[in-house]
Amino acid sequence: MVRVRFAPSPTGYLHIGSPRTFIFNWLFARRQKGTMILRIDDTDVERNTQASLDSIFDGLNWLDLGWDEFYRQSDRLDLYTKAAWAIHAAGHAYRDFTPMSAAADDRAELGAWLCNPGMRELSPEESDRRVAAGEPFVLRFRVPRNTGRRVEFKDLVYGEQSKSCDDIEDFALLRSNGAPTYHHASCVDDVDLRISHVVRGQDHLSNTFKHILIFEAMGVEAPRFAHLPLLIAPDGAKLSKRKHGPVVSVTTYRDAGFLPHAYVNFLCLLGWNPKDDREKMSRQDLIDAFSFEGVNRSNAVVNFSENDPIDPKALWLNSQHLYAMSHDELAAALQPVFEAAGYAADPAKTRQVTPLIQERIKTLNDAPAAADFFFLDQLAPYDPAELIPQKGDAAMAEKALRVARQVLETANFTHDALDAALRAAATGIGVKAGQMFQPIRVAVCGRKNAPPLFETLEVVGRDACLKRLDQAVEKLNN
RNA sequence: GGCGCUAUCGUCUAAGGGUUAGGACGAAGCCCUCUCAAGGCUUAAAUACGGGUUCGAAUCCCGUUAGCGCUACCA
Structure with a gap:
């Protein structure tokens, strides 16, 4: 049974890499008919924020993929504490009384990054005595050193991985405030939630050796691992x-x-x-x-x-x-966008407009600008010079507009009828079809680039068309 | 510094010993056409570098370089 989890921590905000990790987990779960778990890894009380938690839900909900089970580590703290002391009881962990501030400097200077000198070898009696005396401590994992031991696993993406225990530091399980670290809580939960595959960012590839050590110390089999390449910025830096x-x-x-x-x-x-x-x-x-x-x-x-x-x-x-959506489907998606733009868009009108702009927009947000002239009572101001067709002049434009007005007064407002009537009209006044259509298009749409003319006229309707034609002639004469 | 991972057109990628190194986005051009789109066609554009192994290497090995990650009582 495949069980996977996406485990964000609510620090910072949800950036683009997180949903991708979520998606890969989700896809694998669905593909394998398994279970998708969302787990909030909020063991760092200091850095958690509600805003971050909100952004996680906002983002994931928008994806519209969903999940099957939900957990929060802050609800399960007992679990981690018990597991940590069990590991300690089994001899795989020890108390480290080194003060927090001293640790970083000492390690850097002495090059003693593997463990704090002396702490590993503290006798149980000495250790207990210092606890009784109220000294704060960190519970550290006792990595089997100088044994020639290598930790090995096969990553589903990166293949065989191996690292000497001599290169793994004694990492913390429990902080001095008793809270579990990420490594510990994550592993304990993966066991408790019976996670079969850990699918996460490649930034955790090196951490996996530690995690395998923890699983071993708990006496359980480690899940399988699949690490994902990271998403980075064009400058090669990680996204921040x-x-x-x-x-x-x-x-x-x-x-x-x-x-x-x-x-x-x-x-x-x-x-x-x-x-x-x-x-x-x-x-x-x-x-x-x-x-x-x-x-x-x-x-x-x-x-x-x-x-x-x-x-x-x-x-x-x-x-x-977008282009593959049905007209009904797209219209439904566009309706709220038009409303948000302040257009008087009833669903029937939106449905009429939709096919005309579908291939002219790349996002839903492009729609209001692409369809403004369908909804606006009064066109935005445009340059009268745009009314003048290719290889034509103002006189030609005016003539075309006047003739068009006559035609549109009586023509049937259907694509075929308009097509025939306007083409005939163009021939009648001795201009090319394009020279006839361009002034009309600009007059009706307020710009040169717009959907095909006849469908557009049909949707705009006779009254608005006549009005805009009149206004165009007026503009031409001013 | 130590350890780990990675390296194909500008970008996303295919090709896991034998290809004119393929596709897509973006760019340019052409076609279609009432404009704009959409669509179709075409062009430019890559195996980081150096050594091996092999009849033959983008592909396997080693080194170099570069990038990223881990090296916290962050995750």
């Missing part, structure tokens, strides 16, 4: 809010009008590939194709810049998903 700004936040993409699934799809392609040329993939496609075989080992750059926080490929992928 301080250095790279809000671009590294999940909310950047959400607020830019991305479809949650497009974002998921994009993140999947950073460090993983389906072993074929597919890029745009549905949720089910991703589940079906996912395996750790397809995960590569080098860090992936998220391609953002100061003036453009969005990775161009993410934008393209979003557009591809």
Whole structure:
């Protein structure tokens, strides 16, 4: 039975790497018909913040993937304490009474980073005596040193890993305030929650040797491990809010009008590939194709810049998903966007507009600007010069507009009828179709670039069209 | 410093001994076309460096360089 967990700690905020780790866990769980667990690793009381916890939920909820079980380490502190003393009782840990402040300096200077001198060898009696005297201490793991022992495991992504115990320091299990460290709490929970696969960032690859030692000391089999390459900034540095700004936040993409699934799809392609040329993939496609075989080992750059926080490929992928949506589906997604823009958009109108702008937007947020003339009573001001067609002059523009007005007064407002009538009108006054259409387009839309003319006129409607044609002629004469 | 990991077009990546080193984004050009898009076609663009092994290396080995990670009573 596959059981995986995503275990963020609520310090800082949810940056783009976290949802990716979540997604890979989720994909593996779904692929294996297993269980996805969300666990909040909040053992560092000093650094936890509610804002950070909120941003984790905001981000994950937006992804719309969900999870099956939820835990919080702060609810389970007893578990870690008991487990730590069991490890101690088994002889795999010892008390270290070295004062906190002294430790860092001494270690650096003496090069004694493996353990604090003397503490490892303290007799049980001496150790107990100092506890009784009220001395604070850290509970440290006793790494089997000078045994020639190497810790080994096979990572599902990085392959065979091995490290000598002589290169592993006596890391802490319990802090002097009694709280468990990350390493300890994480391992204890992984055992308690029967985690089968630990899927996490590559920054934990080196830590895994310690974790395996802990599992051994608890007398249990270690889960399998799959480490994921990291997401980094274009300058090669790891993503940080301080250095790279809000671009590294999940909310950047959400607020830019991305479809949650497009974002998921994009993140999947950073460090993983389906072993074929597919890029745009549905949720089910991703589940079906996912395996750790397809995960590569080098860090992936998220391609953002100061003036453009969005990775161009993410934008393209979003557009591809947007274009693939049904008109009804897209219209439903666009409705709140139009409302937020202050447009008088009833769902029926939105539904009419949707097919005309679908291929002209890359994000949902592009829609209001692309569709303004469908909703605005009064067009935004435009340069009358835009009314003048290619190889034409103001006179030609005015003539085209006047003729168009006549035609539109009586024409059937359907695509085919408008097409036929306006083309005939162009021939009638001896101008090319394009020279006829361009002034009309600018008059009705307020700009040169817009959706196809006849469909547009149809949706804008006769009254508004006539009004705007009149206004255009007026503009031309001023 | 010690230990660990990584290294293919600008970016995401394929190719795990034999390919003109493939695809995608982005860029440029062309086609389509009532504009803009969308779509189609084309072009430019990469195996970090140096040694091996081999008939043959992007691929295996060693070294160098660079980047990242761990080296906390952070996670």
